[in-house]
Amino acid sequence: MNKLIPMWGMSAEIQWVIFIILCILVASSVAWFILGKLKPSKLATELQVRTRSWWVMCACFIVTTLVHPLVTLLGLMYLSYALLREMYPLLNLDARERNTVLVCYATVPIQYALAYFGMETLFLAFIPVFMFVFIPFLLVVRGETEGIVRSISLMPYSLIAWVYGMSHLALLFQLPEYPGFTAGPQGLLLYLIFLVGMNDVLQFAWGKTLGKRPVLPTVSPNKTWEGLIGGVLSITLIAVAMRFLTPLNIWQAALTGFVTAVAGFMGDAIASGMKRDIGIKNSGHAIPGHGGYLDRLDGFSAAAAPFFHLIFFFCYH
Amino acid sequence: MLIFLYKFFWRAVLGVVIGLRYLGVKSDVPDGPVIYIANHNSHLDAISMMTVVPRHRLHLTHSVAAQDFFGNSFFRKWSMENLVNAVLISRKKGANDVDPIEFLDALLRAGRSLILFPEGTRGVPGSMGDFKRGVGHLASRHPGIPVIPIYLDGLYRNLPKGRAMIVPFGGNLIMGEPMIFSDEDVDQITSQTQKAIETMAQQLRDSNRI
DSSP: OOOSSTTSOSOHHHHHHHHHHHHHHHHHHHHHHHHHHHSOOHHHHHHHHHHHHHHHHHHHHHHHHHHOHHHHHHHHHHHHHHHHHHHGGGGTOOGGGHHHHHHHHHHHHHHHHHHHTTOHHHHHHIIIIIIHHHHHHHHHHTSOOTTHHHHHHHHHHHHIIIIIHHHHHHHGGGOOOOTTOOSHHHHHHHHHHHHHHHHHHHHHHHHHHHOOSBSSTTTOTTOBHHHHHHHHHHHHHHHHHTGGGSSOOHHHHHHHHHHHHHHHHHHHHHHHHHHHHHTBSOSOOSBTTTBSHHHHHHHHHHHHHHHHHHHIIIIIO | OHHIIIIIIIHHIIIIIIOEEEESOOSOOOSSOOEEEEOOOSTHHHHHHHTTSOGGGGGGEEEEEEHHHHTTSHHHHHHHHHTSOOEEEOSSOOSSSOOHHHHHHHHHHTTOEEEEOTTOSOOSTTOOOOOOTHHHHHHHHOTTSOEEEEEEESHHHHSOTTOOOOOOOOEEEEEOOOBOOSSOOHHHHHHHHHHHHHHHHHHHHHHTBO
């Protein structure tokens, strides 16, 4: 693979993936602009807003990924923090549970520090083993047991879902050298971001064009079988086509793409179910056209840990 | 000092750490004295409102705080007067006190802006009490001065009454259109401003319902 810009120190694979992302963004911006001019509709305006947000998100992702591993880590850490911060107000926690919430926030920097210093075993155990016991105990030690089952379930869940999952992306930087693989952890990270991002977009696109039969009519009426199957198949193909960013062979890439797409869908569905139970449409408003961090990153954080473990199993095992 | 504190430090804390979302904040607010009013549940309320005051008006904007709460310790008094740029008024009628309305009236005449919490207290978390008539008195005496209603949502979760520790929980700050009164009487102004903030609260709730 040749570099697009020979002067630039970035590896050829990364240059290509940035080029592909830019092409997609430019193409969709132009397409929705023309659609809006020809047939002004609510959908066209929404697509324009969403695409504009994708520009910002892609810029943030690419810049934080490429500047320095520490910047990437801090960026991911902020995302975990923002996800927790967006979830807690929705849960109607008791004012006396504020101290426990503070401990939950404090696990974020600890978990990412464990990833940064490469303490893999402790990293894998910290939240599901230690915090899993410690946080319910903190709730109990208060001495009031009313409504405590709910908090005991929710707080460790929130840590697993939004901190543990996302932090696996920081652990990609700890993978050892793999002979003949030059894209590095940045390549793997952009590969996952590309797959999950495209997964959301393509499931939406397939669902809007062909969608008839809803998958989960009572949870999220907009998700259809057509969208799900179309999205998963396209992502599997895209994963194979983009495998230059990974050390995977063709079958491993196909399986990784398939698992990532399915996990992304599941994460999305779980978040939809929670939001429906709480009675809200979006969890926040940070990203225009998409909702909050939680609405956008539900798929990412569900797909991150399975993605990491598949890569590790295939290539570094 | 105030500019650094509110335009940089608190803006960063509220925006990045607490995750406060600013809605409808316009930069072309009317120059000159303004009365900002909001619902009141937390000490963060006045701070978050100071961050949306235009930079050149910051040192001319006073939040109005209760003498009986903030005046009773030296530290509170000093920090309110120097860090929040607040003026303290008494909530109870005393014999030798200046009438608070006269005092605030004089400030407005001197070209100062005010941040008022017409509920008069932080009240019950997450709910809004009835407005006291102070804002009506002030606005009816100064027909030209715009009243800007601000709805603060969720700040009481970050710093509730009786707590010292800020725990980030997000929130919304919604600035409404300036209201200019001409010949409405005190009660009309009071109820209209209360209505304006209640409507903003309702719209925020409705906008995110399934």
